[in-house]
Amino acid sequence: MNQTTAQETVDVFGPDSMLRRLVNEARWGLAVTRATVLEAAHPQIGTALINNSTFVTHPWRRLRNTLASTQRMIDPDRHVRSREAARLNRLHARISGTDPQDRHYDAMDAEARAWVIATLFESAVTMYRLSGESLAAPAVERLYTEFRTLLALLEGGDSDQLPATAQEFWPYYDDMVNHHLENTEAVRVILYRLFADVPAPPLLRGHPAVWAAGRAVAGPVAAAITIASLPESFCRRVALPDLPGARALMHGAYLTTGLATRLLPNGWMNVGSFMSLLDPDRTGGSGPWENIRRKAGQAAAMLRLITPAPDEVDQVTRSADRFFAEVLDQTGDGHIAWPDLAAMAREIATRLDLDEQDEDRLYKAYAGWWRELQTNLDTDGDGRVTRQEYAASAASLPSSGLVKIADVLFDVTDVDDDETIDAREYQTLFRTAFHRDLTGGGDSYSRSAFVRQFLFFMSGQRHSVAYDSLLS
Template identity: 60%
Template structure:
């Protein structure tokens, strides 16, 4: 079976080793000049890595799941997403996410990293299993509709293609350097640990360099040599130990480790009405006490989060905080179209929008970008800096932003009855009325929805609904 529970891919989806393989594959993708440029210009992986991880896992689950209709809709969504990603890198070389050769390389890194994962953990794939897995990834690429640039037809030809690409096309790109030397060392806390910066900083200080060293050691030797990546003494032993240790999870009872459950747990807010939230709240209380002990024993230079700081700070934040947390989705220090496109992409994904609603939402955000650019881009360089935003009128709520709110309401109101009910609300915010909106009763009217959206997007008020959607990592 190519897709569904009987596939080779389905065996690996909940395998802890696959986390290491995914990181490795992402680095090899980022080393491709076109992919690296697209990541730097458009991706939220720096500012919102946990959201990116969750969305990637959800997409793979849809594509390799048993439901053919879901698979077809996800393929169409990915094609629409990729069609919007094009431009030029810092050396003015064009990139296009619809380039079939680029898409083939993304799939190639996932396949090869899975094979390498098995080999490094002492459980190499049998030839027949490897050929079946390769056929599944070929089918994945074919489902996207590419007519050219498919992966090589046979597994033997694939290894020639893979080695040639590694040796001649990959580069030490900016995106690769960000992943290896910035992301791991500055990885923001997942929502589960939000507000516990001391505890997170302590764990990250230990784990970040280790993950980076393991990843570098696992990369193909020809590329490491050409890219000048350092080889830390003992890194290969550490890498093999990590893969072997993760491979021991096969002895755990079936169902104990599920990628979807673990990811949703990391993304679970204590404010959620999920039944697990009470347990999370108790866990956070214990971790806060641990954090207090760390502050006494170690001088970690971190600022208090909302749970560890002053209780009287109120629901507002400064213009600079709002700019960094909400507007600068790509984390490059500026506001431009890719940031607002990332918001539209996240909202479309949450609501699982099809055409033409998805395009309507993107178009509304594009009009808002024009409005912001005209009002705030004082030096006319095509983007808005934090200083330009803070110096102008951060509470702008013009017609274009109002239109974004209206389009978002219409997209959320799936039955078109003029109000958002509990199920529709949960589809967007992943939580219930009682936790986030006071006085909604059994529905959320258009006027109240638009008012709350404008308050968040222009008034810089924190929101129990919108912060997890657009501000959290």
């Protein structure tokens, strides 16, 4: 067994780490998108994504959480890395089941987890090559060592699921692509649904016409660029189209991002700047892209003046049907099942970086609410709640399960145990929207006030900007 010692881990992810520098570059998004398609083509991973992930309905939330998790995994502090690895393992341990062909999948499967790391490494090397920066052999080997160390952190020191050297990696990678990947539902969803239907980022949620117009062009272009960047043998294997001009478009995109990374001033092409562009509330509206963001807002305002206004939406209440779609159906498959409620618990646990004990309390509270929903709403006994079943009985739902969740949520948010959630604790949970959605004029919440607001939102009785930012 190949063991990675603590000292080796610290050295690999030290100040000169290639991986740390890479994940802080905005162009890393091209590599991650490409890798995600290859991951989704693995039968186990593809089924797990479809059955449990919120990557289609909440892609920006998934992007933010993935970025935060990756940065923790390569943090200079060994304790931060170990804590994040343990959190990811607890998360993955809760994901298992069977696919439509009755094949078992398990998010803790060592071979599948190694494939995730493999796709990220290969996509990183491809990104450099397509960006005009082909890595020399020693640099490739060094980067590969860092990715293997990442796998070892997840696997308790064992990275033997990946070959020992970069030179040995390529035959393994070719064998996986040529003999083990499939045209899964997850691949089709990413390429033909996610790019076409991706919801607006926080910056443009108030400008639906602008986003719809931009997405109509950007969606097909993004899909074409991604497909053209994939291995030709994989494209043939899963019958992906070879679109005219797509390869030239793909090469142009990679070369442009590569040149921008090398030539623009420091800070312009890092991940933090682009995240602030997509979600200015996270940074207070500062950064090198702030002027562009303001111009985009002005353009959106002008467009609203010359386009018909949409029907007014009631911002105080939601219909049961709309609340079902926007909040409860986290995976976007048209019904409520345990993965939807688990996704809520997972998002809260990730935001608050809960330890194992508090995380278990939160999941158990959500499991209790799920049993309550099944008992009261699952009229045909099929183990899930349809939109029609929810709408028919939502008004008469008991609230004991929700009260338990609210109590646990209060406890884990109230980190100083003073029985009050202050402004800092509240903002840790909600990230944005703190002062925009508080009632009563105070900067703190008692347990009763916090529980009441949670129940109002989760029962669909009242709109909440804060809880929308967390769950919808």
